[in-house]
Amino acid sequence: MHWRFRQISDLAVSWAGHRVVPVMLIAFIALWAAVGLSISFPRQWFLLTNMLGTLTIFFILLLVQHSQNRDMMALHAKLDELIRSSKAGNHWIAAEKxxxxxxxxxxxxHHGQISESAN
Incomplete structure (x- = not known):
């Protein structure tokens, strides 16, 4: 289940970040406005627009946050390994905590040590 969510999340985030999406959104908004004008924008039209827009933004926000959290954890793991394998002080490992x-x-x-070694 967790693997499937990650796969769907990655696909949705890559789709949402594609360069064609803004063009599709502009076309959809133009179509939505044209249909709304043709039926004189009933009150339910605005309610549906608000609900769909809010739910879509909330869903995309959650997917992007999930993707960023996973990427950040991977980046921290890589940096920790680089610190461990280099001459850097191990006190830098997990400094983000x-x-x-x-x-x-x-x-x-660290900046004090750099200035002392430069002199």
Missing amino acids: NDADAIEGMRQQ
Whole structure:
């Protein structure tokens, strides 16, 4: 089930990011407006438009967030492995789990070490 969701999510995100999608959306909006004008925009027309637009945006937002979370976890795993295999200090591994002040302190310490070695 989890594998199937990931596959569907990847397909939907790649489809939503395709360059043809904005053209299709403009054509759909023009058709929607033309049909609405021909039937004088009844009240239900606006309700349906709002509901479909909100649900579509919410669904795409969830799919994109899922994809970004997975990509970010993979990126962190790769960076951790690069840190482990290099001469960098292992204190940088999983630095993203620290709070903002601790990360800034680590960054300042690193910049201090760079300036000392440059002199």
